Amino acid sequence: MDWQFLLASLTKIVVFVFLVTLPLVALTVWAERRVSAAIQDRVGPNRVGPFGLLQPLADGIKFLLKEDFTPSHVRKGFYWMAPALTMVPALMTCAVLPFGSTLFGEKMVIADLNVGPLFVFAIASLTVYGIVLAGWASNSKYPFLGGVRSTSQMISYEICLGLSIVPLLMIYGELNLSKIVYEQAENGWAMLPLWGEGWSLKGALLFIPVAISFVIFVTSMFAETNRLPFDLPECETELVAGYHTEYSSMKFALFFLGEYAAMIIGSGLAVTLFFGGWSLPFGWLKPDELHGEVGFLTGAIHIASFFLKVIAFILFFIVIRWTLPRFRYDQLMRLGWVFFFEIALANVILTALILWLVE
Amino acid sequence: MATTTKEMEYSDAGSRAPQLEGYQQTTEDLVGEKLVLNMGPSHPATHGVLRLILEMDGETITKADPDVGFLHRGDEKIAENMQYNQFVPYTDRLDYLAPLASNVAYACAVEKLLDWELPPRGQAIRVLCCEMARISAHLLGLGAYAMDVGAMTVFLYTFTQREEIYNLCELLTGARFTTSYTRVGGQIRDLPEGFTDQLSKFCDDFLPALDEIDTLLMRNKIFLDRTKDIGVISKEKAIAYGLSGPNLRGSGVAHDLRKANPYLGYEQYDFDIPIGEHGDCYDRYLVRGEEMRQSVKIIRQVLKTLPDGPINIADAKQRVPNKESVLMSMEELIHHFILITEGIDAPPGEVYFGAENPKGELGFYIHSKGGGVPYRLKIRAPSFVNLSILPDLLPGHLMSDTVAVLGSLDFVMGECDR
DSSP states (O other): OOHHHHHHHHHHIIIIIIIIIHHHHHHHHHHHHHHHHHHTTOOOSOSSSGGGTTHHHHHHHHHHHSOOOOOTTSOHHHHHHHHHHHHHHHHHGGGGOOOOSEETTEESOSOOOTTHHHHHHHHHTTHHHHHHHHHHHTTSHHHHHHHHHHHHHHHHHHHHHHHHHHHHHHHHTOOOHHHHHHHHHHHOBTTBOOSGGGSSHHHHHHHHHHHHHHHHHHHHHHHHTTOTTSOTTTOHHHHTTGGGTTOOHHHHHHHHHHHHHHHHHHHHHHHHHHSOTTOOGGGTTOOSSTTOOOOHHHHHHHHHHHHHHHHHHHHHHHHHHTTOOOOOHHHHHHIIIIIIHHHHHHHHHHHHHHHHHHO | OOOOHHHHHSOSHHHHGGGSTTOOOOHHHHTTOOEEEEEOSSOTTSTTTOEEEEEEETTEEEEEEEEOOTTOOOHHHHHTTSOTGGGHHHHHTTSTTSHHHHHHHHHHHHHHHHTOOOOHHHHHHHHHHHHHHHHHHHHHHHHHHHHHTTOHHHHHHHHHHHHHHHHHHHHHHSOSSOOOOEETTEESSOOOTTHHHHHHHHHHHHHHHHHHHHHHHTTOHHHHHHHTTSSOOOHHHHHHTTOOTHHHHHTTOOOOHHHHSOOTTGGGSOOOOOOOSSOSHHHHHHHHHHHHHHHHHHHHHHHHHOOOSOSSOOOTTTSOOOHHHHHHOHHHHHHHHHHHHHOOOBOSEEEEEEEEETTEEEEEEEEEOSBSSOSEEEEEOHHHHHHTTHHHHSTTSBHHHHHHHHHHHOOOHHHHHO
């Protein structure tokens, strides 16, 4: 492996993961608090820094300085491992998301894998271990119940999540996320097929399964990231704090950050699959070919476009959280297995039928 | 507890259990094993210090045992050691979400013992107090209920409205929370200037806000799933357990002391008693919402017909005279001295007075042997009685339903534990 590739990859990892995603996590926490405050006729944190923007920093310092208390009744090894197991997979999935076209002749994706979505699901499914271990190793009843709930919830909704994108993969005939994005830049976003080949009878017909997929995907995403209305593993008013009841200080912060990181990656994946990733609508400023060279300004605009879409998605996550009540555990499982699973399966068949009829 | 050698050898409890001597754990032991979950006394959903000992089979509750008394302060015993008026601040701390209503109920009970009749303006002011307290308490009950099932925003919406009521309380009594507004034989002060305008403005603003809150919940599919057919209390059971207030009416029993046994001139006002159909959590939510609307209706009628005149019992031998005359005239000074040092001279006898408070029938049973202090004072706390149905209600429900049921029963532990 030549050193240039290594250096470029390393730079991308450091910049994208540590300088962009992690601060974005902090920003999301801030946005969550400010937006929820706006929804609830409150002011929200506005004391630390301009508009309270430094509040996440203050929170972070607080987390670091608090006593890292380990209760005597826990299984120490697993107890220590669990927070890392939720945080690391969330960040690892960053690797395959194309967050821009090209910049300085480098493609703006850390690993241009040919199995992008599969990699994301494979890694994301590891998060469940973190939660299960946290619930089990805490050796306490509330975390245990939270852990049990989350196991079944996350495994069930992973299936829906996987099935919901099968129609898209069938339409694009492609598992490489960069190629999927370029395809959308040329022929219309999956959720906005208004130009290129998308603006045709085929595109209009295919919009139906894509829209169904989108609804299932987003709902399952909520369940995967344990956000309200699916935050049963935490479930503040029932399980106190769910699986992380026994955690304090930085270990709790890792769970907390992991949840938000998962939310950002989920938004990134949804944007990539359904809203054309970094591309601008109507094929504006698109490169001539896949990974084609673009100017610095265009490249920067593409990156900005990606993050703007992600932020819009995050805001959607936040608004939903502060509007809806919480499902009950059995209702959630019924929704997952009886409705979404079947609809997703039928959706795959529907897509296949449409593709077969049109071609 | 002393540390045993076993505990030192096996530091975590999980690996210790199978190591106990003579204990061979087999898989058969685990089949049918129940999980005993200690919910409370400090738990986000138990609204204070209720402790529920839940026995669960998986997530299904098989046995529920409420353990109350963590907030017991011995209010009833305290009452035996002080004059009637001195007990008023303690009533603030019964239902601390509606202190004005508890103040009124207590004052009415003592006045019943003394056989006093308040002048019309005094009664009208007390009605205002009761209905404001009802709105305030139901708002909190509704908000906490919604928050328990996950809708946090509703809680803050209701608190915005409660804030307005607190402002009104502050204007009226000088205190936002612990009002101590009533005295035996009247109120501590008349309505302040501008109070009626502010109250009617609140009524105008409150109804749209309540509608907005309802739009978040009333037809929300998730909320309906969480509350419909959950915690169903049948009519017969509600009566058998002695439920009162919105919990009783939610089960379809149209019993409201303001109608059934009018006090404070409630018979003059036109209002309806909302009742539920199925007696489930959703019905109790609806009943509370409608009761707030009826309270607004009553407040508007009171404001329209608010009579002029004295607010207190006029006889200075019974009711403490006002401060100016105490400082200026000899007669009043003597009355004041006697009343403050010896207390109101109550006749011997026993009396029970129940008022329709936000949580249900708050009753005061006073046994007097004459003199300034009660011989025995018993408080019938509606929250305490309402909670007694939990062991019957919870088994068979899922653990998540507990919070919906607790939220819909809307209890307050200050009153329950007394």
